[in-house]
Amino acid sequence: MQALYAQLLVGLINGSFYALLSLGLAVIFGMLNIINFAHGALYMMGAFVAYFLLNLGGINYWWALLIAPVIVGIFGMILERTMLQWLTGLDHLYGLLLTFGIALIVQGLFQNYFGSSGLPYAIPDELKGGMNLGFMFLPIYRGWVVIFSLVVCLATWFLIEKTRLGAYLRAATENPTLVRAFGINVPRMITLTYGLGVGLAALAGVLSAPINQVRPLMGADLIIVVFAVVVIGGMGSIMGSIITGFALGVIEGLTKYFYPEASNTVVFVLMVLVLLVKPTGLTGRAA
Amino acid sequence: MTVVTDDTLKAPPRAMRDEMIVFVAMTLLLASVPFTGIYPFFVMQALCFALLACAFNLLIGYGGLLSFGHAMFLGTAGYCSAHALKVWGLPPELGILVGVAAAFVLSIVTGYVSIRRQGIYFSMITLALSQLLYFIYLQAPFTHGEDGIQGIPQGRMFGVLDLSKPTILYYVVLVGFLGGFLLIYRIINSPFGEVLKSIRENEQRAISLGYRTDQYKFLAFILSGTLAGFAGSLKVFVAQNASLTDVHWSMSGEVVLMTLVGGLGTIFGPVVGAFVIIAMQQYLASFGQWVTVIQGAIFVICVLTFRRGVVGEIAHYFRRSL
Numbered sequence: 001m002q003a004l005y006a007q008l009l010v011g012l013i014n015g016s017f018y019a020l021l022s023l024g025l026a027v028i029f030g031m032l033n034i035i036n037f038a039h040g041a042l043y044m045m046g047a048f049v050a051y052f053l054l055n056l057g058g059i060n061y062w063w064a065l066l067i068a069p070v071i072v073g074i075f076g077m078i079l080e081r082t083m084l085q086w087l088t089g090l091d092h093l094y095g096l097l098l099t100f101g102i103a104l105i106v107q108g109l110f111q112n113y114f115g116s117s118g119l120p121y122a123i124p125d126e127l128k129g130g131m132n133l134g135f136m137f138l139p140i141y142r143g144w145v146v147i148f149s150l151v152v153c154l155a156t157w158f159l160i161e162k163t164r165l166g167a168y169l170r171a172a173t174e175n176p177t178l179v180r181a182f183g184i185n186v187p188r189m190i191t192l193t194y195g196l197g198v199g200l201a202a203l204a205g206v207l208s209a210p211i212n213q214v215r216p217l218m219g220a221d222l223i224i225v226v227f228a229v230v231v232i233g234g235m236g237s238i239m240g241s242i243i244t245g246f247a248l249g250v251i252e253g254l255t256k257y258f259y260p261e262a263s264n265t266v267v268f269v270l271m272v273l274v275l276l277v278k279p280t281g282l283t284g285r286a287a
Numbered sequence: 288m289t290v291v292t293d294d295t296l297k298a299p300p301r302a303m304r305d306e307m308i309v310f311v312a313m314t315l316l317l318a319s320v321p322f323t324g325i326y327p328f329f330v331m332q333a334l335c336f337a338l339l340a341c342a343f344n345l346l347i348g349y350g351g352l353l354s355f356g357h358a359m360f361l362g363t364a365g366y367c368s369a370h371a372l373k374v375w376g377l378p379p380e381l382g383i384l385v386g387v388a389a390a391f392v393l394s395i396v397t398g399y400v401s402i403r404r405q406g407i408y409f410s411m412i413t414l415a416l417s418q419l420l421y422f423i424y425l426q427a428p429f430t431h432g433e434d435g436i437q438g439i440p441q442g443r444m445f446g447v448l449d450l451s452k453p454t455i456l457y458y459v460v461l462v463g464f465l466g467g468f469l470l471i472y473r474i475i476n477s478p479f480g481e482v483l484k485s486i487r488e489n490e491q492r493a494i495s496l497g498y499r500t501d502q503y504k505f506l507a508f509i510l511s512g513t514l515a516g517f518a519g520s521l522k523v524f525v526a527q528n529a530s531l532t533d534v535h536w537s538m539s540g541e542v543v544l545m546t547l548v549g550g551l552g553t554i555f556g557p558v559v560g561a562f563v564i565i566a567m568q569q570y571l572a573s574f575g576q577w578v579t580v581i582q583g584a585i586f587v588i589c590v591l592t593f594r595r596g597v598v599g600e601i602a603h604y605f606r607r608s609l
Contacts, residue, residue, distance in 0.1 A: 035407045086591060092407045093353045094590050097547065100540060101586025108579030224536060228415040231408060261426060268419035272400050275412065279403035 004257050005136040011253020012246065013142055013211065016149035017204050019245025021226045022233065023153055024200035026241045027160070030173045031193040034084060034095030039226070040219025041106040042198050045072050046205025047214045048110065051121055061124035061210070068206045069199035076198030080191045103220075110216035118213025145207050152203065153242045156196075160238055169193065228271045234281025244282060305607045306472075309555060317461055327457045328525065333565040334464040335522040340545040340557030341471050342514035348552030349475055350507045351487035352402075355410045356417030357515050357542050359397070362534030363420065364390040364516030369436040369529035370429055379444040383520040390516020391509065393420075398508035402501060405490075414536055421534045435530030439523055450524055463521045467514055472554060474510060483507055487552075544582055547589045550596025555609050559597050 021039060028036045036042075049071050050064035059067065079102060087094050123141045130139040160166035172179040172186050180186045205219070212218060233244030248267055256263040274282065320330050343357045368386030371377045377385065401412040424430045431437075441450035450456045474480055485493045486500050493500050523529055532538060541564060549560025564582075571578050589596065595603055602609040 035411065083587065083591060093347075093410075094594070096353065096355075096407055096410060097543065097586060098590040100543075101583045101590065104540070104583025104586060105580050106583075108576045108583060111576040111579065224414055224418045227411040228418075231404070231411050231415060264422040264425075265419050268415050268422075271412070271415055272419075275400050275403060281408075 002136055007253040007257040008250065009136075009138070009142055009146075009253070010256070011250040012146045013249070014252060015246035015249020016146050017208060017222065017245075018226055018229045018249050019153050019242045020149050020200050020204040020207075021222070022230050022235075022241040022245050023156055023238065024197035024204075025226065025230055026235045026238060027156070027200070028194055028197035029235050031169065031190050032080075032084065032095070033092060034087070034099065035092065035227075036197065037096055037099035037223070038079070038103040038106065039099075039198075039201050040221075040223030041103040042072055042076060042219070043201040043205040043208075043222065044110065044214075044216060044219035045075070045106065046202025047121070047209040047218060048114075048205075049202065050206040050209050051119055051214045054121065061206075064206050065203070069202040072202035072205075073195040073199035077191050077195040080194040084194065085187070085190070103223075107216055107220060114216055116216060118215040118218075121209040121214055123210040141210060145211070149204070149207060150246075152200070153245075156200065157238045157242065225267055228267045230281075232267075232271050232274050232281055234283045236281075237283045240283025306554060306609060309609060310472075313555070313558070314465060317464075318458075321454050321457055327453050329565070329569055331457055331460045331525045332522070333562045334460055335518050335525060336542070336545060336565055337558040337561035338464045338467045338518040338521070339515050340542055340549070340561045341468055342511045342518060343542050344546045344551065344553075344557045345471050345474065345514070346507055346511040347546065348556075349480060349483045349487060350504055351490075352504060352508070353407075353410045353543070354401075354413040354508075354511070355539050355543065356397070356413035356415075356536070357512075358534055358536060358538035359417035359420045360390045360394060360512045360515035361519035361522070361538065361542075362424065362529070362531075363393050364519035365523050365529040365533050366424065366430055366436065368520040368523045369439050372442065372523070373436060373439050374429075376440075378446070379442045379450055379524065382442075382523070383517070386520030386523070387513060387517050390519065391513045393516070394509045394512025398505050398512065402505050402508060414539065417534065417539060418536055421531065421536070424531060424534055430529075430531075433531065435528050437528045439527045439529070441524055441527065456524060460521055460525060463517070467517055468558070471514065475554065479503070479506070541582070544586060544589075546596075548585060548596055550599030550602070551594075553596065553598040553602060553609055556596050556598035563597070 021043060025036055025039055028034060028039075046068050049068040050061070053059035053064045053067060054061070083098060083102070084095065087098060127141040127144050130137050132138075160169060168179065168184055169189065172184070172189055176186045208218070229245055229248050230241070232248065233240045235241065248270070251270065252263060252266055255266040262269070317330070317334070321327060339357065339361055342360075343354065346352045346354055364386035367389035368382045371385040372379070372382040397413070397416050401409055401416065404412055425432055429436075441456065443449050444459060448455050448459060450459060475483075482493065482498055482503050485496075486498070486503060490500055519533065522533070545560035545564045546557045547560070548563055549558065550556030567581070568578060571581065574581075593600070598609050
């Protein structure tokens with residue numbers, strides 16, 4: 001039973017990363033119509049920035065949680081301004097290829113300087129240790145990751161679905177020309193949205209740094225699973241991304257307990273099954 | 288989904304003659320390789336990738352479908368051929384047949400699943416499917432995991448052609464490549480190819496004209512996957528092994544890069560692109576991970592400034608279709 005709970009927890013943690021990443025992808029896709037292939041690389045950058053902040057600047061985890069997404073977000077906004085914006089009006093395909101190229105450059109550079117092995121990042125003192133819940137032992141840091149990312153996801157959902165800024169954003173997604181006519185600076189909004197999506201990826205990176213090691217390819221393998229999550233959930237709704245992300249993490253965790261051989265592939269198998277039954281994905285609109 | 292090609296930019300006169308001249312020149316050039324000092328292994332490898340890129344281009348350049356999982360056909364056919372040759376002891380021609388048949392079946396299954404979604408969703412699904420296969424091959428006993436299938440006997444094709452002789456192997460691979468290339472050329476210039484192009488330009492209109500576009504795309508997917516498998520089977524004889532690198536998604540990325548560099552939707556583009564990228568990897572191998580950075584930079588440059596690719600730019604300059 002202990003092992004089952006442990007796998008469920010691992011599943012929930014992976015689910016938090018899936019949710020944060022697919023949420024960022026959904027936000028970016030909504031405004032820029034681009035599948036951000038660089039998302040995994042930017043997630044990795046988040047973890048590395050946290051590592052640098054700690055080891056070069058002596059800046060601790062809590063500040064990194066705030067600063068790293070901002071730094072990587074600014075990097076993302078520069079990318080958007082210098083490259084991505086030139087693709088407006090072109091086919092989706094070119095956005096995918098461009099961001100794929102960016103991902104290769106970023107990952108290649110990090111591999112050059114840091115090799116492929118992992119760098120350790122210590123769990124902050126406040127979150128060390130664990131507590132006994134009676135039925136299982138919960139490492140505090142892992143519990144923190146699940147709760148914190150859930151809060152961030154819901155906050156993003158609230159920002160986009162319930163605030164005025166979010167309303168502008170959704171309107172600009174539907175009809176940028178009209179929104180522009182109302183005097184809203186749509187290009188700036190697009191840049192900021194990209195920054196937000198990228199920031200979410202970087203935040204996931206910081207959260208993951210103490211659990212998984214900080215490695216140049218940490219995002220490369222994860223991003224494909226996240227793509228499968230996106231296909232399963234569809235990108236029609238923000239809430240859909242969040243729920244699908246967590247749910248698939250849990251399913252993956254359960255598979256690891258009951259049938260470990262399939263744990264790598266269960267998400268992809270689910271994707272195939274969902275596509276056979278409902279080609280648009282669970283919450284998706286038609287592409 | 289619109290790909291920038293010459294067809295979309297301007298309608299040049301149909302220039303079968305130009306294409307024939309270039310084809311003959313290419314054939315002569317490739318046929319003369321053993322008489323020059325060029326390392327034949329390099330050219331053979333490039334030919335296999337060129338065929339793979341041509342097969343991939345059939346799907347994206349003419350059907351507008353960006354598959355990000357074409358490595359799965361290359362790898363699957365490679366593993367199946369290698370297994371048939373080494374464990375079952377089949378002769379080369381039957382080994383190739385087994386690989387191609389495996390790719391054919393795989394393309395039917397994956398095509399059925401992926402063709403239901405369009406655009407970038409299609410790309411993501413193909414990518415996820417190929418990653419699924421990657422994990423299966425990683426764990427399946429017959430692929431020998433990280434080691435791959437090694438030391439594959441080359442044997443005698445049709446009982447006469449001794450493939451362990453480099454020159455004979457070279458010409459067999461060349462004939463295989465040219466055969467695949469001509470088949471793709473024929474498909475593109477058939478009524479089927481014309482319908483595919485119309486789907487690429489405007490799918491809604493093709494539907495309104497009464498074409499069942501899903502079936503056309505499905506068939507294009509099967510043809511492309513099977514031909515990509517053929518490239519994988521040929522590659523087994525060149526490399527004498529089948530390994531996980533051929534199934535990994537970075538291989539799919541390389542195929543996309545080759546086609547993009549050469550020119551999406553051009554007939555000769557993927558061939559040129561494959562040679563450029565393979566040569567680059569060969570000569571830059573000592574730079575380690577910088578190769579990845581350079582490949583990424585080429586991606587970015589191509590997408591931002593050079594969307595027609597090498598052949599596309601040349602063809603555009605001379606206002607020809609190549």
